[in-house]
Amino acid sequence: MTEAQLARCRKRLEQFLVDLLEPIGRRERRHWGAVYVRGLLLEGERKSIEPMARRLPDGNEQALQQLVGQSPWEWAPVWERLARRMVRELEPEAVWAIDDTGFPKQGRHSVGVARQYSGTLGKTANCQVAVSLHELGAQGAAVLSWRLYLPENWSADPQRQAAAGIPEQVKFRRKWELGLELIDQAREWGLAARIVVADAGYGNVTAFREALEQRNLPYAVGVQSNTGVWVAPPRPRQLTSQPTGRPPSVLHYRTQRPVSVKEAAQQAAGWKKVRWREGSRGWLESRFWAGRVRTAHGFHEGRAPGKELWLLVEWPDQNPEPSKYFLCDLPATSSLRRLVQVAKSRWQIEQNYQQLMEELGLDHYEGRSWNGWHHHVTLVMMAHAFLTLETLRNKKNFWLDPAEDAP
Numbered sequence: 258m259t260e261a262q263l264a265r266c267r268k269r270l271e272q273f274l275v276d277l278l279e280p281i282g283r284r285e286r287r288h289w290g291a292v293y294v295r296g297l298l299l300e301g302e303r304k305s306i307e308p309m310a311r312r313l314p315d316g317n318e319q320a321l322q323q324l325v326g327q328s329p330w331e332w333a334p335v336w337e338r339l340a341r342r343m344v345r346e347l348e349p350e351a352v353w354a355i356d357d358t359g360f361p362k363q364g365r366h367s368v369g370v371a372r373q374y375s376g377t378l379g380k381t382a383n384c385q386v387a388v389s390l391h392e393l394g395a396q397g398a399a400v401l402s403w404r405l406y407l408p409e410n411w412s413a414d415p416q417r418q419a420a421a422g423i424p425e426q427v428k429f430r431r432k433w434e435l436g437l438e439l440i441d442q443a444r445e446w447g448l449a450a451r452i453v454v455a456d457a458g459y460g461n462v463t464a465f466r467e468a469l470e471q472r473n474l475p476y477a478v479g480v481q482s483n484t485g486v487w488v489a490p491p492r493p494r495q496l497t498s499q500p501t502g503r504p505p506s507v508l509h510y511r512t513q514r515p516v517s518v519k520e521a522a523q524q525a526a527g528w529k530k531v532r533w534r535e536g537s538r539g540w541l542e543s544r545f546w547a548g549r550v551r552t553a554h555g556f557h558e559g560r561a562p563g564k565e566l567w568l569l570v571e572w573p574d575q576n577p578e579p580s581k582y583f584l585c586d587l588p589a590t591s592s593l594r595r596l597v598q599v600a601k602s603r604w605q606i607e608q609n610y611q612q613l614m615e616e617l618g619l620d621h622y623e624g625r626s627w628n629g630w631h632h633h634v635t636l637v638m639m640a641h642a643f644l645t646l647e648t649l650r651n652k653k654n655f656w657l658d659p660a661e662d663a664p
Contacts, residue, residue: 258298266647270295273643277342280334289324290636292316297617297640304618325632326624332635337446340392340401343642344448346649347394352599353443353451354393355436355459356606357406360385360620367625368421371408376458377610387634388432390439391609392451396652397645398605400613400638401443404435405630422627432458433465440474450474452587454603457481460584463554463563470564470586477569477585477600482519484582485553487562491515515553518582522546522570531594533601541601543573547593552584565589569596613641 263270274294278287296309296316303309306325310316344351359375361384369385378384386406392399411417412429430438436459444450453476459465460478469476516524525546532542547570552563567585572578583600585591613619617640622633 259300263295263298269647270298270643273646274639277335277338277639280338281328281330285320286324286328286330289317289320293321293324293636294640294643296321297637298643304621305623325622325636326626326629328632329628330632332631333442335635336402336638339399339638339642340443340446340448343399343401343645344392346646347392347397347399349449351392351394351451352602353401353440353453354391354603354606355388355433355439355453355455356391356603356610357386357388357432357458358610358614358619360387366421368423368627368630369405369407369411371410373408376456385630386432388435388439390436390443391606393454393602393605397649398609399642399645400609401448402439403631403634404430404439405627406430406432406435421625424627427627431462433462437465437468440469440472444472452476452599454478454599456603457582463552466552466584466586467563475586477583477587477596477602479600480518480582480584482517482579482582484518484584485515485556486518486521486550486568487515487553488521488524488548488550490551491556491562515556518550518568518570519579521548521550521568522572522579522582525570528572529593531597533594533597534604543571545593545597546570546572547585547596549589550584567591567596569600609641612644613637617641617644 271291274291278290281287281290292313292315293309296313297304299309299312301308301312306321307318310318310321358377359382361378361382362370363383364370367385370383372381372383373386374381375384375386388404388406390401392401407423407427407429409429436455440453450473453469453474455476455478457479460480461484466476466478525548528544528546530542531545532540534541547567549565550568551565554560554563556562564586567587569583569585570579571581573580585596585600587596587599617637619634619637622630624630624633
């Protein structure tokens with residue numbers, strides 16, 4: 258935002274922040290929290306504390322450093338209030354998206370930093386990685402919460418953890434486990450359960466999908482082309498008794514073999530063109546097929562087939578083979594269009610991360626501590642949520658009176 262744009266919505270911003278900043282405690286903290294959010298919203302190449310303090314007429318570098326780096330305020334109560342507010346604003350048909358992003362860093366002292374792969378960066382780099390939970394609606398999206406991923410070399414180094422201020426109870430968790438923690442936290446806040454969407458980095462993990470099923474959460478997740486499925490229910494065959502007389506404990510499925518989702522797609526018929534949303538250059542359209550399958554994880558060890566799911570496959574006309582595969586735990590009565598709309602709802606994630614990084618400085622925090630990182634991303638979440646609300650407000654004003662200048 259320019260200074261003029263921010264001035265026009267200053268009162269709305271102050272009102273928005275009053276309730277959200279209440280949990281952080283003392284009045285001076287709330288004051289500098291509001292100043293920090295204004296600094297994030299203002300134009301400027303860097304959104305680290307020093308340049309923001311210079312740009313703000315009431316900026317104070319020392320006070321902002323104290324707020325973010327040293328103050329002991331809890332961020333989870335702020336997340337809860339922000340999540341409740343944004344869930345009310347976004348439509349009831351929203352979904353939850355689990356994803357992760359990378360924060361490029363120099364050196365090795367920033368909390369959680371390591372040479373690791375980041376899908377957002379598209380490469381292995383020296384970076385932090387954080388898992389996030391998003392509420393995605395047709396009119397907008399909001400970040401609900403975060404978990405900073407700690408690589409195993411951090412978890413195995415108590416001295417390094419202590420230097421970064423990482424609480425002792427924080428242990429190594431895989432990214433999909435952090436995603437489940439975020440979902441559980443949102444449900445503890447009393448938020449209505451949503452359909453969960455995620456890319457193949459999460460969908461490929463059988464334990465992740467099964468954990469969602471145990472929580473009675475529907476999902477639509479990406480999987481790789483070699484994921485095994487049964488396209489028809491297999492018949493288990495009990496092995497004959499051993500010479501010792503002990504009955505075998507493992508069932509074997511030999512009447513058929515599972516196939517990969519790629520093979521299932523290549524054998525499928527009845528492909529249809531589906532439009533799922535209107536983009537900046539017109540409607541987005543591709544060719545899809547969906548069929549009911551059961552997952553085949555562990556069948557070599559006699560594991561029973563997984564629950565019946567939808568296998569959704571995208572195969573664009575110009576492609577020599579399918580491009581994307583999804584396993585969808587949605588009702589058997591779901592239409593193909595519905596499956597496509599849910600599976601494709603993740604498109605807002607990239608826009609979220611782009612705005613958070615490029616406009617609001619999500620990855621610009623230069624401190625090294627656990628608390629500092631969480632305080633910074635919490636204030637960035639507030640700035641992003643406010644921009645989302647302003648966008649929704651301007652859309653409503655446009656439809657009420659197209660000639661009216663949106664503030």
